[in-house]
Amino acid sequence: MMRLSTKGRYGTRLMLDLAIHYDNGLVLLKDIAKRQELSEGYLEHLVPLLKSAGLIISSRGARGGYKLAKTPSEITIKEIVTALEGTLSPSECINTPSICQRADFCITRDVWKELEEKILQTLESMTLKDIVDKYEDKIKNSVTYNI
Amino acid sequence: MMRLSTKGRYGTRLMLDLAIHYDNGLVLLKDIAKRQELSEGYLEHLVPLLKSAGLIISSRGARGGYKLAKTPSEITIKEIVTALEGTLSPSECINTPSICQRADFCITRDVWKELEEKILQTLESMTLKDIVDKYEDKIKNSVTYNI
DNA sequence: TATATTCCCTACCAATTTAATAGGAATAAT
DNA sequence: ATTATTCCTATTAAATTGGTAGGGAATATA
Numbered sequence: 001m002m003r004l005s006t007k008g009r010y011g012t013r014l015m016l017d018l019a020i021h022y023d024n025g026l027v028l029l030k031d032i033a034k035r036q037e038l039s040e041g042y043l044e045h046l047v048p049l050l051k052s053a054g055l056i057i058s059s060r061g062a063r064g065g066y067k068l069a070k071t072p073s074e075i076t077i078k079e080i081v082t083a084l085e086g087t088l089s090p091s092e093c094i095n096t097p098s099i100c101q102r103a104d105f106c107i108t109r110d111v112w113k114e115l116e117e118k119i120l121q122t123l124e125s126m127t128l129k130d131i132v133d134k135y136e137d138k139i140k141n142s143v144t145y146n147i
Numbered sequence: 148m149m150r151l152s153t154k155g156r157y158g159t160r161l162m163l164d165l166a167i168h169y170d171n172g173l174v175l176l177k178d179i180a181k182r183q184e185l186s187e188g189y190l191e192h193l194v195p196l197l198k199s200a201g202l203i204i205s206s207r208g209a210r211g212g213y214k215l216a217k218t219p220s221e222i223t224i225k226e227i228v229t230a231l232e233g234t235l236s237p238s239e240c241i242n243t244p245s246i247c248q249r250a251d252f253c254i255t256r257d258v259w260k261e262l263e264e265k266i267l268q269t270l271e272s273m274t275l276k277d278i279v280d281k282y283e284d285k286i287k288n289s290v291t292y293n294i
Numbered sequence: 295t296a297t298a299t300t301c302c303c304t305a306c307c308a309a310t311t312t313a314a315t316a317g318g319a320a321t322a323a324t
Numbered sequence: 325a326t327t328a329t330t331c332c333t334a335t336t337a338a339a340t341t342g343g344t345a346g347g348g349a350a351t352a353t354a
Contacts, residue, residue, distance in 0.1 A: 001340090002151050002266075004237040006313065009255065016254050028329075037249065042314055044331075061322025062328040077258060090151040102184065105289075107163050107282045108156065111224060111273060118269040119149075122262055135254045142252075148311090153342060175300075189343055191302075208351025209299040 004085065010038050011046040011084040012077065016135075018056065019072040019128040026065030046084060053083035072132060078123035088123075089116050151232065157185050158193040158231040159224065163282075165203065166219040166275040173212030193231060200230035219279060225270035235270075236263050 017032045029047070033040035047066070050056045057069045068075065082088060089095055091112040097103035164179045176194070180187035194213070197203045204216045215222065229235060236242055238259040244250035 002149065002155070002232055002235050002237070003239065004149050004259070005311090008149070009238055009259070012255050012258070030329085039314070041316080045314085048331080058330060059322080060320070060328095060330045062326095063323060064321080064329045066330090085149055088149050090149070091156055092150065105286070107278060108159050110281065111159070111278060112151070112156070114273075115266065115269055118265055119262065122265040126258060126261075131254065131258060134257065139252070152340090177300085186343070188345080192343085195302080205301060206351080207299090207301045207349075209297095210352055211300045211350085213301085 002090065004081070006042070007046060007049075007084045008081045010036075010043065011050060012080050013038065014043055014046060015050065015055065015068070015075070015080050016128060016131060018066060018068050019075075019132050020135075022068055022072055026059055026063070026067055028065045032066075049083050050080070053079065055079060055083060068128075072128035073130075075128045076124050077126040077128075077131070078120055080128075081123055082120075088119050090119075149237065151228070153189070154193060154196075154231045155228045157183070157190065158197065159227050160185065161190055161193060162197065162202065162215070162222070162227050163275060163278060165213060165215050166222075166279050167282075169215055169219055173206055173210070173214055175212045179213075196230050197227070200226065202226060202230060215275075219275035220277075222275045223271050224273040224275075224278070225267055227275075228270055229267075235266050237266075 013036045014032055017036055018027055021027050029043055030040055032038075033043055047056070047058070051058060055069055055075060056066050058064065058066050087095055089112065091109070093100045093103050093106065093109055094113050094116055100106065103109060160183045161179055164183055165174055168174050176190055177187055179185075180190055194203070194205070198205060201216055202222060203213050205211065205213050234242055236259065238256070240247045240250050240253065240256055241260050241263055247253065250256060
């Protein structure tokens with residue numbers, strides 16, 4: 001169904017939570033899970049993907065936790081989602097033409113290729129900072145209206 | 148994995164095959180399956196989706212077959228893919244906010260919403276005619292080079 | 295009218311993917 | 325030594341995907 005899996009969606013929320021608390025030092029996964037109402041056990045599976053992509057840094061043991069490896073304005077949603085999902089290709093043949101003999105002359109392959117490029121462009125244009133800023137505006141305006 | 152299912156991909160090939168043979172009257176599903184190297188039985192499942200979306204017209208019985216309901220320049224890939232996949236939302240909460248209590252203030256929902264819009268824009272800008280024209284150019288140039 | 299051809303419909307199924315849970319090992323601070 | 329935390333591996337239930345199978349319904353043609 002062309003849906004992002006929970007890896008991509010939950011992992012992005014994890015990263016945005018880290019961005020929101022960027023100035024508070026190390027953040028516990030337990031706290032992220034609580035705030036985002038996600039299973040801590042499941043988030044544990046996403047962490048290695050984000051770490052090996054160089055997006056977060058961890059510290060083990062008591063007083064340990066996670067933090068972003070770069071500032072929120074230096075991390076794009078594209079980096080996050082590709083780290084988590086592996087690829088955003090609508091069709092596997094874009095990255096691995098060898099899986100299909102017809103790849104060279106497939107009439108639809110260029111369509112999916114162009115679509116993938118647009119998806120990557122869109123996500124590359126969004127940084128964690130952009131999203132957090134918009135989110136904080138939204139919250140602020142909502143409070144104002146509700147007085 | 149954010150991948151289009153075979154419904155979307157095979158169904159688009161079916162439609163492009165009909166576009167290529169637009170001037171030849173009714174086309175047999177058997178022939179489409181043969182040319183595209185797809186299972187006829189599986190394509191049969193896609194046909195009702197394309198029919199009820201008003202994209203193809205069928206005729207039963209001997210000498211029956213399928214044809215496009217409009218000219219190739221009047222049919223966009225967006226129409227085709229949404230007919231087949233139902234929606235192109237990266238997240239279900241875009242179309243059905245009620246599935247998630249957090250939808251109203253979710254920090255990522257706007258991200259997925261913007262992504263969906265870009266995907267739809269991209270696919271809406273491509274008609275069957277565009278793709279067929281590009282394809283025929285590609286074939287022609289390739290033959291030239293191979294002499 | 296009989297027959298061949300074609301689309302149409304429903305049920306079923308095997309393989310894969312998804313979204314977790316569980317249990318414990320490694321590491322660091324107190 | 326104890327506690328807190330990340331890290332790693334195995335298992336699993338449920339859902340989705342990508343089909344196959346078999347027959348029914350409509351239509352053109354002889």
